[in-house]
Amino acid sequence: AQRVTQPEKLLSVFKGAPVELKCNYSYSGSPELFWYVQYSRQRLQLLLRHISRESIKGFTADLNKGETSFHLKKPFAQEEDSAMYYCALTIYQGGSEKLVFGKGTKLTVNP
């Protein structure tokens, strides 16, 4: 079954500390993974995608096919990083394309 698991519902760190939000996936095909973020009172929006190998707002995520993981990392967390983070996997089935989301991790960065 295709699924995305984010084991931590809540994560709290202090400003300046490193942060890692965990994401594991299960998919028989070639995975395409994303991190979406939702700041307070804002819309859900794309943070980064694994295909681009980009760093956005200091965040990076590396796809590890051996461990089926796509953890999101930032070396020095900032208060403005406090938000809800969702890991997502693209599923292709019979000409249809859809995202399967994890349940999300609420990150709180304390001053």
Place this chain on the structure above:
Amino acid sequence: GAGVSQSPSNKVTEKGKDVELRCDPISGHTALYWYRQRLGQGLEFLIYFQGNSAPDKSGLPSDRFSAERTGESVSTLTIQRTQQEDSAVYLCASSSTIQSPSDNEQFFGPGTRLTVL
């Protein structure tokens, strides 16, 4: 330009009533998605429209749920005989599939918060 819009932003209804939720995607986006987000849960895929192709309805939880889309524009999600477990935030997203699939960022609307009393 304008992003994805949804209406109403909030809807309170009584159990057993029908409700209709509306989504206006970004102009030119051929793909449109509906998701449901229950309190404390992740986003649950409901239905996917892509151009003139038959929609992927595999995520609709029951036959009380249906959705339509007119061409590549507005979509409506209808829930008949609402139940309390239908209470959730309903999110709509659209994307352009002109680029390769792995580039297809989904742009989300603000959601409709449905409360069934």
